[in-house]
Amino acid sequence: MLTVSVSPHIKSGESVEKIMWTVVVCLLPPLILSVFIFGVQTLIISAVSVASCVAAEAVSQKLLHRPITIKDGSAVITGLLMAYVIPPGVPCWIPILGAVMAIYVAKHLLGGIGFNIFNPALIGRAFLMATFPVAMTSAWLPPIRDAAVFKYMGSGIDAVSTATPLYVLKHYGIGALMEKFGSMSAIYSDFLVGWRPGCIGETSALLLLLGGLFLIYKRYITWHIPVSVIVSVAFFTWVFGGEKFFTGNPLLAILSGGVFLGAFFMATDYVTSPSQAPAKLIFGAGIGALTVLIRLKGGYPEGVCYAILLMNPLVPALEGWFRPKRFAPQKGA
Amino acid sequence: MNDLLLTFPKGGVHPPERKDLTEHSAVEPLPIPEEVEILLNQHFGAPCNPLVKKKDQVAEGDAVGEVDKGLGATIHASVTGSVKGVGLSAHPIAVKAPSILIQTDPSAEPREWQPSDWKGLSREELLRRIKNAGIVGIGGAGFPTHVKLSPPPDAKVDTLILNGAECEPYLTTDHRLMLEHAEKIVEGAKIILTVLGIKDCRIGIEANKLDAIEAMKTACGKASPNGFNVTVVPLKVKYPQGSEKQLIQSITGRRVPGFGLPFDVGVIVQNVGTTKAIHDAVVLQKPLYEKVVTVSGRGIARPANLMVRIGTRISDIASYLGGTLPGLAKVVLGGPMMGFAVSTLDIPVTKTTSGILFLTEDEIDARPYGQCIRCGWCLDACPMGLLPNEIGVYVEAGHAGDTSQFGVFECFECGCCAYACPAKRPLVQFIRLAKMKAKK
Numbered sequence: 137m138l139t140v141s142v143s144p145h146i147k148s149g150e151s152v153e154k155i156m157w158t159v160v161v162c163l164l165p166p167l168i169l170s171v172f173i174f175g176v177q178t179l180i181i182s183a184v185s186v187a188s189c190v191a192a193e194a195v196s197q198k199l200l201h202r203p204i205t206i207k208d209g210s211a212v213i214t215g216l217l218m219a220y221v222i223p224p225g226v227p228c229w230i231p232i233l234g235a236v237m238a239i240y241v242a243k244h245l246l247g248g249i250g251f252n253i254f255n256p257a258l259i260g261r262a263f264l265m266a267t268f269p270v271a272m273t274s275a276w277l278p279p280i281r282d283a284a285v286f287k288y289m290g291s292g293i294d295a296v297s298t299a300t301p302l303y304v305l306k307h308y309g310i311g312a313l314m315e316k317f318g319s320m321s322a323i324y325s326d327f328l329v330g331w332r333p334g335c336i337g338e339t340s341a342l343l344l345l346l347g348g349l350f351l352i353y354k355r356y357i358t359w360h361i362p363v364s365v366i367v368s369v370a371f372f373t374w375v376f377g378g379e380k381f382f383t384g385n386p387l388l389a390i391l392s393g394g395v396f397l398g399a400f401f402m403a404t405d406y407v408t409s410p411s412q413a414p415a416k417l418i419f420g421a422g423i424g425a426l427t428v429l430i431r432l433k434g435g436y437p438e439g440v441c442y443a444i445l446l447m448n449p450l451v452p453a454l455e456g457w458f459r460p461k462r463f464a465p466q467k468g469a
Numbered sequence: 470m471n472d473l474l475l476t477f478p479k480g481g482v483h484p485p486e487r488k489d490l491t492e493h494s495a496v497e498p499l500p501i502p503e504e505v506e507i508l509l510n511q512h513f514g515a516p517c518n519p520l521v522k523k524k525d526q527v528a529e530g531d532a533v534g535e536v537d538k539g540l541g542a543t544i545h546a547s548v549t550g551s552v553k554g555v556g557l558s559a560h561p562i563a564v565k566a567p568s569i570l571i572q573t574d575p576s577a578e579p580r581e582w583q584p585s586d587w588k589g590l591s592r593e594e595l596l597r598r599i600k601n602a603g604i605v606g607i608g609g610a611g612f613p614t615h616v617k618l619s620p621p622p623d624a625k626v627d628t629l630i631l632n633g634a635e636c637e638p639y640l641t642t643d644h645r646l647m648l649e650h651a652e653k654i655v656e657g658a659k660i661i662l663t664v665l666g667i668k669d670c671r672i673g674i675e676a677n678k679l680d681a682i683e684a685m686k687t688a689c690g691k692a693s694p695n696g697f698n699v700t701v702v703p704l705k706v707k708y709p710q711g712s713e714k715q716l717i718q719s720i721t722g723r724r725v726p727g728f729g730l731p732f733d734v735g736v737i738v739q740n741v742g743t744t745k746a747i748h749d750a751v752v753l754q755k756p757l758y759e760k761v762v763t764v765s766g767r768g769i770a771r772p773a774n775l776m777v778r779i780g781t782r783i784s785d786i787a788s789y790l791g792g793t794l795p796g797l798a799k800v801v802l803g804g805p806m807m808g809f810a811v812s813t814l815d816i817p818v819t820k821t822t823s824g825i826l827f828l829t830e831d832e833i834d835a836r837p838y839g840q841c842i843r844c845g846w847c848l849d850a851c852p853m854g855l856l857p858n859e860i861g862v863y864v865e866a867g868h869a870g871d872t873s874q875f876g877v878f879e880c881f882e883c884g885c886c887a888y889a890c891p892a893k894r895p896l897v898q899f900i901r902l903a904k905m906k907a908k909k
Contacts, residue, residue, distance in 0.1 A: 138797070138798070138810070138811070138812055138813075139799045139810065139833070139835060140799075140810045140811065140812045141799075141810055141895070141898075142895060142897050142898040143801075143805075143808060143809070143810075143882065143887075143897055144805060144806045144807070144884030144888050144897065145799055145801050145805040145806075145808065145810060145826075145828060145833050146484055146485070146638065146805045146806070146828075146832065146888065147833075147834035147888055147890075147893060148482070148484070148888055148889055148891075150846075150889075150891040151836070151891050151892075151893065152839055152842055152891050152892050155844075155891055205839065208839070248840055249839075249840050249842055250841045250842050250843055251840075406842050406843045406844040407842060407843045410845075411843065411844070411845025411848055459854075459856065460479070460848050460851065460855070460856070461479070461854050462879065463479060463714065463724070463852065463853040463854050464714070464724060464725060464726050464727040464729065464853070464879060465727050465879070466727035466728050
């Protein structure tokens with residue numbers, strides 16, 4: 137029996153599975169590090185999040201009579217990313233609810249992979265922020281290494297909880313932060329490696345950068361979105377982030393919060409980001425600007441999640457405005 | 470070095486070349502088969518009318534089919550023998566097509582074609598010889614060459630481009646022709662230049678054929694100048710470098726407009742194989758009834774480059790090369806990017822068959838396709854700047870007829886989008902469907 141089908145008869149070795157599982161592998165180092173920073177509960181929360189996202193995908197596809205595609209790794213990524221933007225001290229059942237929202241509502245009710253408007257993991261997080269605001273904004277854990285320092289730091293604000301650097305910055309200023317870490321250089325090096333309070337997978341800028349660079353090397357993502365997000369956060373913080381104009385600290389801004397996680401792994405989600413280089417630059421710049429706006433003027437200390445969610449619905453318009461240049465458009469068409 | 474060479478700016482892919490299977494095999498003649506099936510439509514245009522009937526005796530090179538009006542090219546007997554019948558045969562594209570079945574006379578002597586000097590012949594005589602020899606673009610399109618070489622008088626053609634890119638994986642026919650018949654190809658180029666009344670010819674060759682580049686350079690140097698300017702242009706290895714519009718852009722920087730033809734930008738493109746056939750038609754007055762075919766893939770016992778009589782069945786070629794191997798999954802006429810998959814080996818070779826590929830499971834990718842993940846890789850791959858992803862989504866949603874806004878008719882089905890797609894979506898198939906619906 138000979139197969140007969142339309143050309144081409146050979147295909148590149150790439151596949152959706154290969155891309156997705158490569159992203160999963162690139163996301164693992166920050167998770168492993170988080171166990172050393174915050175303890176084994178980061179692993180438990182992530183496992184629950186991944187398992188519930190995969191289960192939600194299977195059930196959603198079953199209910200909607202679609203082929204079950206849990207092996208493609210896309211729900212695993214959603215599960216990991218959602219866990220990475222959750223504080224490490226939340227009850228471990230919390231991601232289950234987020235998974236239903238992320239996978240069933242934000243992904244499959246909108247048509248499944250390729251048709252969702254918003255990044256599912258971030259919708260999951262936004263839903264959890266709205267339903268469990270206390271847990272999601274206060275369940276921070278101090279890095280184990282510096283437990284004493286961070287517990288002390290928290291004591292002036294709230295006797296029980298610790299606080300993220302962005303929270304401290306927003307409410308107490310750079311002096312308070314410096315007091316806890318010792319010096320600016322200690323802040324930079326600890327932030328780069330990941331020894332700071334924060335969400336499970338967002339603290340290690342270095343490991344996220346290495347994972348992101350590998351994805352760029354594999355040509356699974358391009359540099360445009362990550363670079364424009366990071367440059368834009370740095371720029372707008374520098375301009376508006378200080379006492380006076382042009383006195384903000386851009387380096388601290390990009391190493392804090394979820395900038396690297398968002399820039400390399402969330403804003404680059406194929407489905408919810410534009411495909412053409414100029415559109416990517418605008419998309420990333422918009423995320424950076426909105427992040428800084430939320431950080432400086434909004435109610436939350438961190439804004440990457442909402443900045444990406446706010447830029448997501450602009451993607452169809454960006455795709456329409458920036459199309460590839462046609463080689464030879466026919467007259468009248 | 471590859472990055473410094475001339476190329477087209479937008480799109481393209483780098484499929485595995487797999488030319489090593491046959492690139493070092495010299496062209497060998499296939500023994501004349503017991504019978505040949507000569508299809509009557511082997512070209513772009515109307516099918517030929519048969520000039521012979523059952524039991525007629527025909528000699529190698531006799532005309533057996535002709536077009537009385539409209540676009541077309543004469544078809545010749547490829548063997549000496551008797552006509553067994555005029556009927557229908559399996560056709561690589563049209564499924565069934567009229568054909569002439571000839572029983573070979575095994576005792577017949579091969580016909581000799583004597584060279585004669587063509588210089589001094591009029592343009593009309595050169596064109597007449599090309600037309601009589603039934604020359605068509607044998608690179609794949611099958612456009613009648615005498616028509617292509619008669620551009621409208623207002624077209625200001627200044628450059629002839631010979632297409633030796635051979636960008637399709639596996640295929641090595643043009644490569645071997647350039648190695649083995651470099652001087653004839655350069656001579657053919659001069660004939661075309663004479664017909665067109667111009668001086669400049671560029672021979673575009675992908676840089677994965679360095680020996681062919683050298684051979685052609687030597688031939689260009691040896692040929693007496695006569696005021697002609699024939700030069701070799703090494704090109705970057707990138708599919709579809711040999712596509713007419715891309716090749717013109719790579720070499721001249723000119724861009725053929727939508728619905729336009731190469732002569733709109735002052736260029737005529739001929740494949741090197743066609744140029745060799747033009748040489749034979751003019752110098753030897755030999756009709757086009759045999760051609761070089763690359764038989765390759767991991768599904769054939771002995772891959773080879775064969776000189777094949779037109780009308781030879783693929784099954785005869787396969788058995789000459791030791792038969793097919795287990796694991797054979799697909800048989801493709803042409804290259805793997807744009808060729809046609811066939812369901813049977815009882816299909817005859819035509820003037821435009823450049824390759825016969827016997828592909829195994831591990832060479833093709835038959836994985837089922839999924840939903841579009843909007844990675845945009847097809848947009849990066851498309852040399853025409855189209856939106857294969859959008860067209861595919863429209864077609865799947867039942868809106869194939871609403872895709873003309875996406876310029877579906879600019880697509881020449883090179884297959885880069887479907888090759889690059891990680892979701893394995895059959896984008897070329899979607900686009901073909903879109904074209905069919907949009908026409909109605």
